[in-house]
Amino acid sequence: MATRERPRRVTIADVARHAGVSTTAVSKVLRSAYGVSPAMRDRVKAAIEELGYRPHAAARAMRGRTFTIGVLLPDLRNPFFPDILDGLNERLAGTDYQAIMVQGGPGTEAEARAIEALVDRQVDGILMIAPELGRARLEEVAAQVPTVVLGLHERSAVYDAVHDDDELGAELVVRHLIGLGHRRIAHIGHLPGGRVRASAALHAIRAATYERVMREHGLEGEIPVALTSYSEEGGYEGARRLLARSPRPTAIFAGADSAALGALRALHEAGLSVPADVSLAGYDNTRLAALSSISLTSVDQDGEEMGRTAGRLLLERIEGRGSSVRFSVTPTLVPRRSTAPPGSSGERAR
Amino acid sequence: MATRERPRRVTIADVARHAGVSTTAVSKVLRSAYGVSPAMRDRVKAAIEELGYRPHAAARAMRGRTFTIGVLLPDLRNPFFPDILDGLNERLAGTDYQAIMVQGGPGTEAEARAIEALVDRQVDGILMIAPELGRARLEEVAAQVPTVVLGLHERSAVYDAVHDDDELGAELVVRHLIGLGHRRIAHIGHLPGGRVRASAALHAIRAATYERVMREHGLEGEIPVALTSYSEEGGYEGARRLLARSPRPTAIFAGADSAALGALRALHEAGLSVPADVSLAGYDNTRLAALSSISLTSVDQDGEEMGRTAGRLLLERIEGRGSSVRFSVTPTLVPRRSTAPPGSSGERAR
DNA sequence: ATGAAAGCGCTAACAA
DNA sequence: TTGTTAGCGCTTTCAT
Numbered sequence: 001m002a003t004r005e006r007p008r009r010v011t012i013a014d015v016a017r018h019a020g021v022s023t024t025a026v027s028k029v030l031r032s033a034y035g036v037s038p039a040m041r042d043r044v045k046a047a048i049e050e051l052g053y054r055p056h057a058a059a060r061a062m063r064g065r066t067f068t069i070g071v072l073l074p075d076l077r078n079p080f081f082p083d084i085l086d087g088l089n090e091r092l093a094g095t096d097y098q099a100i101m102v103q104g105g106p107g108t109e110a111e112a113r114a115i116e117a118l119v120d121r122q123v124d125g126i127l128m129i130a131p132e133l134g135r136a137r138l139e140e141v142a143a144q145v146p147t148v149v150l151g152l153h154e155r156s157a158v159y160d161a162v163h164d165d166d167e168l169g170a171e172l173v174v175r176h177l178i179g180l181g182h183r184r185i186a187h188i189g190h191l192p193g194g195r196v197r198a199s200a201a202l203h204a205i206r207a208a209t210y211e212r213v214m215r216e217h218g219l220e221g222e223i224p225v226a227l228t229s230y231s232e233e234g235g236y237e238g239a240r241r242l243l244a245r246s247p248r249p250t251a252i253f254a255g256a257d258s259a260a261l262g263a264l265r266a267l268h269e270a271g272l273s274v275p276a277d278v279s280l281a282g283y284d285n286t287r288l289a290a291l292s293s294i295s296l297t298s299v300d301q302d303g304e305e306m307g308r309t310a311g312r313l314l315l316e317r318i319e320g321r322g323s324s325v326r327f328s329v330t331p332t333l334v335p336r337r338s339t340a341p342p343g344s345s346g347e348r349a350r
Numbered sequence: 351m352a353t354r355e356r357p358r359r360v361t362i363a364d365v366a367r368h369a370g371v372s373t374t375a376v377s378k379v380l381r382s383a384y385g386v387s388p389a390m391r392d393r394v395k396a397a398i399e400e401l402g403y404r405p406h407a408a409a410r411a412m413r414g415r416t417f418t419i420g421v422l423l424p425d426l427r428n429p430f431f432p433d434i435l436d437g438l439n440e441r442l443a444g445t446d447y448q449a450i451m452v453q454g455g456p457g458t459e460a461e462a463r464a465i466e467a468l469v470d471r472q473v474d475g476i477l478m479i480a481p482e483l484g485r486a487r488l489e490e491v492a493a494q495v496p497t498v499v500l501g502l503h504e505r506s507a508v509y510d511a512v513h514d515d516d517e518l519g520a521e522l523v524v525r526h527l528i529g530l531g532h533r534r535i536a537h538i539g540h541l542p543g544g545r546v547r548a549s550a551a552l553h554a555i556r557a558a559t560y561e562r563v564m565r566e567h568g569l570e571g572e573i574p575v576a577l578t579s580y581s582e583e584g585g586y587e588g589a590r591r592l593l594a595r596s597p598r599p600t601a602i603f604a605g606a607d608s609a610a611l612g613a614l615r616a617l618h619e620a621g622l623s624v625p626a627d628v629s630l631a632g633y634d635n636t637r638l639a640a641l642s643s644i645s646l647t648s649v650d651q652d653g654e655e656m657g658r659t660a661g662r663l664l665l666e667r668i669e670g671r672g673s674s675v676r677f678s679v680t681p682t683l684v685p686r687r688s689t690a691p692p693g694s695s696g697e698r699a700r
Numbered sequence: 701a702t703g704a705a706a707g708c709g710c711t712a713a714c715a716a
Numbered sequence: 717t718t719g720t721t722a723g724c725g726c727t728t729t730c731a732t
Contacts, residue, residue: 011725022703027727035701057470058416059725061408062708068471076432077637085426089453098467101451103439117448120407121418121471232637261641268642287427287582291611292618293643361709372719377711385717409709412724 010053019047030055061122067096069314070118072128074105075231078258079286080303081129084150087307088127095315097124108132108192115141125314130202132192146317148310154200160313161326164301166202169331170209170253173281173299176333177251178213181341182279184222185214186249188238188259191227203230206255206283222249230255235262243270243278250278250342257282257289260296275340285334295337302329360403369397380405411472417446419664420468422478424455425581428608429636430653431479434500437657438477445665447474458482458542465491475664480552482542496667498660504550510663511676514651516552519681520559520603523631523649526683527601528563531691532629534572535564536599538588538609541577553580556605556633572599580605585612593620593628600628600692607632607639610646625690635684645687652679 012030016023021040028036029044036044047053057066069092073081088099102118104111111133118126119141130151131138141147142159150162177185187210190203207225214223224245226238235254242249243266254260260282267274274280282289285300309327362380366373371390378386379394386394397403407416419442423431438449452468454461461483468476469491480501481488491497492509500512527535537560540553557575564573574595576588585604592599593616604610610632617624624630632639635650659677 009725012727013725023726024703024705024728025701028702031727033727037701040701054466054470056472056725058408058411058472059708060727062412062710062725063727064708066408066471076426076435077429079427079429082426085453098452098463100467100471101453102448103435103451114448116404117450120404121416121450122406122408261638264643265641288611288638291615291644293614294641359709362711363709373710374712374719374721375717378718381711383712387717390718406709409724410711412709412726413711 009056010051011056012053015044015047015051015053018051019043065124065318066122067098068121068123069097069099069311070121070123070126071099071101072104072111072114072118072126072131073101074103074111074130074132076103077231078256079288080257080284083286083303084129084307084310087304087309088311089307090304091308091311091315097315099127104128104131112137119145124318127310127314132201135200146314148313148317150306150310151202152200153202153205155324155326157324160310160317160324162306162310162313163202163327164306164329164331166205166331167209169283169299169301169333170206170255171213172331172333173253173283173297174210174213176297176335177253177279177281177339178217178219180251180279180339182251183219184224184247184249185210185219185251185253186224186226186242186245187211188235188242188252188254188263189225189227190230190234190255190259203255210253224249228259230259232258232262232265235259235264236266237262239263239266240270243267243272248278251339252278252280254280254282257284257286257296257298260298261288261294264294264296274338276343279339279342281339289334289336297336297339298334299331300334301331305329359406360401361406362403365394365397365401365403368401369393415474415668416472417448418471418473419447419449419661420471420473420476421449421451422454422461422464422468422476422481423451424453424461424480424482426453427581428606429638430607430634433636433653434479434657434660437654437659438661439657440654441658441661441665447665449477454478454481462487469495474668477660477664482551485550496664498663498667500656500660501552502550503552503555505674505676507674510660510667510674512656512660512663513552513677514656514679514681516555516681517559519633519649519651519683520556520605521563522681522683523603523633523647524560524563526647526685527603527629527631527689528567528569530601530629530689532601533569534574534597534599535560535569535601535603536574536576536592536595537561538585538592538602538604538613539575539577540580540584540605540609553605560603574599578609580609582608582612582615585609585614586616587612589613589616590620593617593622598628601689602628602630604630604632607634607636607646607648610648611638611644614644614646624688626693629689629692631689639684639686647686647689648684649681650684651681655679 012023012026016026102114104114125146128149139158147159189207226241228234228238281297283299285298289296289298362373362376365376452464454464475496478499489508497509539557576591578584578588604613631647633649635648639646639648
C-alpha cells in the first residue's frame with residue numbers, strides 16, 4: 001500500500017543554488033526588500049519561476065509574517081456574513097494576504113477555541129464578527145494580534161471597531177411599524193451565551209432601541225420580547241412563544257433576517273398569513289429578504305463596505321498603526337410586502 | 351501612539367525550566383508520546399497550566415503536524431455547505447484538529463489560489479468541496495497532502511471521494527415531474543470555469559441524467575438546458591433564458607436549491623406563479639426549501655453524513671492509510687408544493 | 701550590493 | 717526514563 005511519497009518542497013536554498021546567489025538575496029527579492037540590484041532580482045525571479053518555488057508559510061511564521069488574516073465566523077448559515085467576506089476579500093485581493101475562516105459557534109466555548117486556533121496559527125490579523133466573548137478576553141487577544149471587531153459598539157484602545165448604526169436601524173423599523181398603525185409589536189432578540197457588555201452588542205442595541213421607541217410612543221404596556229438567537233431556529237422558537245400570548249402581537253420585529261425566516265415558518269405553521277394577520281420585519285436586508293415569495297421588510301446595512309473597511313483597518317494595523325479607530329455605516333429601511341397596516345386582510349403577498 | 355507590546359509567547363523551554371525538566375520531556379507530554387513517567391507528566395502538565403502555555407503551530411509545522419484541516423469552500427452563499435461543515439466539525443471535535451476554511455471562488459483562478467494557500471500553510475489534510483480544478487492538479491495536491499474530494503465522482507488512487515448518488519437524485523426529480531404529466535421540462539445547470547472531466551462533476555451528472563431520462567421517455571425533442579451556475583444569480587439568469595423560449599417550459603429542474611431560488615425570482619418577475627404556471631424543483635433540500643413560503647420540491651442528500659465521513663477519511667489518511675476510498679450517500683426525493691401537474695391553476699401555494 | 705550565520709519554537713534521533 | 721542536540725525554511729543583523 002504505497003506509502004505516500006511527499007516530494008520535498010523547493011526551498012529558498014534550492015532557488016539560491018539555482019540562481020547562483022545567497023539565500024539572503026532570494027529572501028530580499030521575495031520581500032522586495034531594499035538592496036538588490038535589478039540584475040540579481042531578475043536572476044532570482046527566473047529561478048523561482050523555473051523551480052516553481054512557493055514560500056513556506058510556517059517557516060515564515062517563525063520569524064516574520066504569515067500573510068494570513070483570520071476571520072471568526074459565528075455561524076455559516078447567516079446569509080449576511082458572505083457580504084462581509086466579499087468586502088474583505090476584495091480589499092485583500094492583490095495583496096499577499098489570505099483570509100482563512102474558522103467557525104466560532106455554536107456557543108462561547110467554541111468561539112474561544114476558534115480564536116485560540118487563530119492565535120496559535122500566528123495569523124497577522126483577526127477579524128471577529130459579532131464575538132460573544134467578554135471585552136477582557138478580546139483585549140487580551142488584540143494585544144497580541146491586530147484585531148478588528150465587527151458588530152460590537154464597545155470602544156477600545158487596542159482594537160478597531162466596525163459596525164452599523166444599529167440604533168438608527170432599529171428605530172427605522174419600529175417607527176415604520178408604528179406608522180402603519182401597529183401597537184402590539186413584538187421583538188425577537190438574541191441572547192448571547194457570553195459576557196459581552198449588555199449595551200455593546202448589536203443585538204442588545206437593537207432590542208434596547210425597540211423598547212425605547214415603544215416607550216416614546218406610549219406603548220410601554222406592549223413590549224413582548226422573546227430572546228432566542230439570531231438564527232432560523234431561534235426565530236422559529238421566538239415566534240412560537242410570541243404567538244402563544246394573548247392578545248397576539250400584530251407585528252414582529254426580528255433582529256435579523258435569519259430569525260425572520262424562522263418566524264415566517266412559525267407563522268405559517270400557525271396558519272397565519274403575512275402581512276394580513278401579522279406583519280414581519282427583519283434586519284440585514286439579505287438577498288433572501290428580497291425574494292418575492294418572501295418579500296421581507298428589512299434594514300439594509302452595507303456589509304461589503306464593512307468588510308472592505310475591516311480589511312483596510314487590519315492592513316493599517318499590521319503596518320504599525322497603534323491608535324484605534326471606529327467606523328460606522330448608516331442603515332436604511334427597505335419596506336417590502338411583509339409589513340402592512342394591521343388587519344389589512346386583502347393584502348396577501350402574491 | 352503606543353507601539354504594540356507583543357508579550358513574548360510562552361515556549362516549551364519556559365515550561366521545561368519551570369518544571370525543571372528537559373524540553374524533550376515537555377514535547378513528549380504534549381504529544382502524549384511513549385516514554386514519560388506519570389510523575390513527570392504531572393509536573394509538566396502543571397507547569398503548562400500555570401504558565402498558560404500554548405503550542406506554537408508554526409513551529410510544529412516545521413517538523414511535524416499543524417493539526418489543521420483545510421476546507422475549500424467554493425461559495426459561502428450556498429446553504430448546503432454548512433451541513434457538510436457541521437458534519438466535519440462534529441467528527442473533529444475532541445481531536446486536536448481544527449478546520450479552517452478558505453473561499454475558492456468565484457472562478458478557477460481563485461480556487462487555485464485558495465488551494466495553494468492551504469498547501470503553503472502546511473495543513474495536514476484538505477477537504478475540497480466541489481472543486482473545479484482539473485484532475486491533474488487535484489492529484490498533484492493530493493500527492494503532497496491527504497485529500498478528500500467531495501462532489502466529484504472521479505475515481506483516483508491518491509485521494510478519497512465522498513459524494514451523493516447524483517444520478518439517482520436527478521432521476522428521482524425528472525421522473526417525478528414526468529409522472530405529474532410534464533413534458534416540456536427544462537434544466538438549469540452549472541457551467542464550470544475549470545477543466546473537470548465532464549462526466550465527473552456532480553452538475554454534469556445531474557444534467558446528463560436529466561437528458562437521459564428525458565430521452566427514455568421519448569422527450570428528446572424537449573430538452574431545453576440553460577447552463578449558468580449553481581447560485582442565486584445563475585438560477586435567475588438561467589430561468590430568464592428558459593422562459594424566453596416558446597413554447598415555455600411547464601417545469602424547471604434546477605440542479606441546486608440556490609439556483610432554484612434565483613429561478614423563483616425570475617418566475618415571479620415574469621408574473622408566473624409556482625406551480626400553477628410553472629413547476630420548480632431543486633436539489634440539496636436545504637432549509638430554505640422547507641420554508642413554507644417557498645416549499646420547494648428538492649432532493650435530500652445527507653450533507654452532515656458526508657462531512658462526517660470526509661473528516662473520518664482525512665484522519666485515517668493522516669494516520670497513514672495509503673489506499674483510496676469512495677463513499678456515496680443515497681438521496682431521496684422530498685416533494686413539496688412547488689411541483690404539481692401542469693396547468694393546475696387552482697393549486698397556488700399558501 | 702551581497703553573503704555568512706544566528707536564531708525563531710519545536711520534534712526526533714541518539715546518548716546517557 | 718530522561719536529556720542533548722541537530723535541524724525544519726526562513727528572516728535579519730552584521731560583515732564584507
